Amino acid sequence: MTDAWRIEVDRRRCVGTGACAYAAPEVFRLDDRSLATVVGKVDGDDAFLRDVVAECPTEALRLSPIDDAR
Numbered sequence: 433m434t435d436a437w438r439i440e441v442d443r444r445r446c447v448g449t450g451a452c453a454y455a456a457p458e459v460f461r462l463d464d465r466s467l468a469t470v471v472g473k474v475d476g477d478d479a480f481l482r483d484v485v486a487e488c489p490t491e492a493l494r495l496s497p498i499d500d501a502r
């Protein structure tokens with residue numbers, strides 16, 4: 433079990449709805465091209481962010497555990 437997470441935005445898929453930035457402004461922001469970018473760390477409970485990822489209409493977000501076993 434991990435409590436460290438990496439979240440990535442596929443900017444080729446992002447259409448700039450702003451939904452992720454609205455739901456989790458501490459993690460996402462729209463840049464000057466109106467594309468989502470990650471601005472914050474993802475720590476601890478990931479349940480909320482899993483919901484945010486699932487709500488992206490273009491499946492541009494991916495949340496994965498950071499494997500710190502090495």
Ligand code: SF4
Pocket residue numbers: 441445446447448449450451452453467468487488489490491492493
């Ligand atoms: S919810 Fe998806 S499409 Fe909308 S701004 Fe965020 S990454 Fe882009």
